[in-house]
Amino acid sequence: QVQLVESGGGLVQPGGSLRLSCVASGASIGHMGWYRQAPGKQRELVATITSGGLTDYGDSVKDRFTISRDNAKNTAWLQMSSLRPEDTAVYYCGATLRRYPSPRIRYSAYDYWGQGTQVTVSS
16 A cells, blocks of 8 residues: 655745655655645646656746655655745645656546645745
């Protein structure tokens, strides 16, 4: 049984930084990604990363967020900088055992999800 556990969320002031972690257990993970969902909005792509380290980002977070991973630790991170109030959301880690050559895959391709971690950007 694959489990994903996110951590690192919290309250931060605009312009600040946070680092989210996603630890997978139960199997060796292939593709991983971060999505977020704000109240009343659809879940949206934040960042994705292939097993080989290729990355892609949602337009609203490009040049501010960085996704990375350590395959040996079955862990992915999301480094968030220059945070804005509109980044406030629950952030979810997704994963699949499959490996893809390109970083952006369909939302439905993710087989496993974490419970989510709240990020609030406010002064």
